[in-house]
Amino acid sequence: MPNRCPGGRGRRGLARTSVIAVMLVGLAGLGLTAGPRQGTSVLEEYRRAAQAAGKKDYRLAVEHFSRALAGAPTHPGLMAELARAQALAGDREAALARLAAALTLGSGLDVVDDPAMATALTGDAAAGVREAAALLRAPVTSSDEAFRLAQRDLIPEGIAYDPSGRSFFVGSIYRRKIVRIDPGGRVSDFVAEARDGLMAVLGMKVDSARGALWVATEGTVNMRGGTAADVGRAALRQYDLRSGRLVKELELRPDPGPHLFNDVVVDRQGQVFVTDSEDGSVWRLRHGSGRLERLAGPRALDYPNGLALSSDERRLFVAHLAGISVFNVATGHASALPHPGSMTLTDIDGLYREGHRLVAVQNGLTPARIAVFDMTPDEDRVVAMRVLERGHPLFASIPTTGAVADGWFYYIANAQLRAFGPNNDILPMEKLQQPVILRTRLASEGR
Structure with a gap:
């Protein structure tokens, strides 16, 4: 987020x-x-x-x-x-x-x-x-519209792609549900509103090899029916990719501090990593385990957010307030990702690796942008940066996260995270927009 x-x-x-x-x-x-x-x-x-x-x-x-x-x-x-x-x-x-x-x-x-x-x-x-x-x-433009959703009060934050079914999943903060968009563009509820106690949906990732959709959720007053008692709760959920059945849930409650599961990534062995923005932690769920363990934290990072695995999956890139840290998955040791001082790696929400480069949604910059950061072949430092999109009119409503699919980067262009009044009530429907997913072509590396 x-x-x-x-x-x-x-x-x-x-x-x-x-x-x-x-x-x-x-x-x-x-x-x-x-x-x-x-x-x-x-x-x-x-x-x-x-x-x-x-x-x-x-x-x-x-x-x-x-x-x-x-x-x-x-x-x-x-x-x-x-x-x-x-x-x-x-x-x-x-x-x-x-x-x-x-x-x-x-x-x-x-x-x-x-x-x-x-x-x-x-x-x-x-x-x-x-x-x-x-x-x-001056705007930088390279995106076109992939699809839009009719339900204006979704307040979508997370998106994931299933290459096996060629479908997208979009999660809702306010409506507490997940919708599926099939290859023909048809939209249906994958997980109905608040089913099985689903809270606000943030980051999501598909594990096609195991037929799973992993979902990071949080309790917030901005979800429909949410109260102050929900704030600080966070849960990692696993859904069956075909049926939408809830397979597993691991929840953390304030102990005593709050939690906020923000984004999630899955490696080829089925190991899951999730950022906890409020706790300043990165959690790991080993394949087959029923217990979350900290890779880092508590309070190791200021507001950890988007994350991505290196090509060899031995390292984990984690975006946070003070930059991008690179964690050794085996030891938990972390160091900053070096980059030229002529560029900034800050303000990253969604973070993705594609080849030897990172794709980032930098929604805290003014103006917000979508950028690609080229790394060395060893992925040990950033060497160049390109802006793919900047100044898009929809970005006034905050782009958040995306998904790489078939050489394209698909991303939520207008999450409308500010669509709540002073009492945390959602704005009237006529003041809301249809959520739009844009896409931009990722050029071959080195171009």
């Missing part, structure tokens, strides 16, 4: 998603050298900075934003927020330099458009910032 802070998938009330809210709905990845967290977390420093800014103590906000950025050196959202605080604290020169750096990395239009920044962005000194903003506003 969007991160929880400077970035994209979050919960407690999905209405928390916005730039600070898509910074609060999911700080998904803050890259460069940041690995598993140590000391005061980036998220905690961000929260302190936001609190200080809310009290108009901009100098204190600058202090905390600077500390947060030290743990996430290429996070453009943090850069832009720091720039805003610097400008409001009277340090225009530093603010312009910081904002220009954020825009170069691909984010910060929300700060540029803030009326409070109008004075700082006038005159010759701000010409570079205005030029960088103009370049970033």
Whole structure:
């Protein structure tokens, strides 16, 4: 789901998603050298900075934003927020330099458009910032519509593809169900609303070899019938791919802290990995086991989100607030995924490996984008980046996750995670959109 802070998938009330809210709905990845967290977390420093800014103590906000950025050196959202605080604290020169750096990395239009920044962005000194903003506003287009769903109040967050049946599965946060789209485009309920106590559906993956659909779920006040008592619950479910029958459920309840199963991936041996965004953990379910065990955590990462396995399945790429960490599956040892400082791996919601590259939905950037990160043949570092889609009109309603199928990347373009009012009630139907799944062709590697 969007991160929880400077970035994209979050919960407690999905209405928390916005730039600070898509910074609060999911700080998904803050890259460069940041690995598993140590000391005061980036998220905690961000929260302190936001609190200080809310009290108009901009100098204190600058202090905390600077500390947060030290743990996430290429996070453009943090850069832009720091720039805003610097400008409001009277340090225009530093603010312009910081904002220009954020825009170069691909984010910060929300700060540029803030009326409070109008004075700082006038005159010759701000010409570079205005030029960088103009370049970033130019859309990048490569996607077309694959299909759309008629039910406007699904609030879909997860999508999975079954190559054996050539079908897609889309999960619903609000309606607490999973729909199947067959090769002919026909839509049907794979798991009916709240059947067997199904909660809000987030990440999903198909294990074709074993005929299973694995589903990450969470309790939230934004699911139909959800109450405060549901918040903090998380469950990993296995469904029979043909019948939709519930085969297995493993649930965690607050103990004492909350849980939020966010995304899931399955290896060729049937081993399942799932991120727990609230607990800061990555959980593993060994094939044939009935017990979840931690690969990392608790509180090893700030808001772990999307994840993908390496080609040899010995390593696990995990997007989180401070970047992408790479875990050794055998030992649990983790390190940051190196990348050039000229790009950002932050704000990633959905994360997928295709060949020796990672495909990412960076929904916390402003503007949001779909990007491909090319890695070395050993998949030990990122060496290049390409934007596949940016500035699509539907992205205003938040793209979230996707699935690779037959050389295409299919993704939810408008999850509508902000479609809830202050009391967590869903907006009227006439204010909602039909969920749209876009697709973009993944070029051959090296192109």
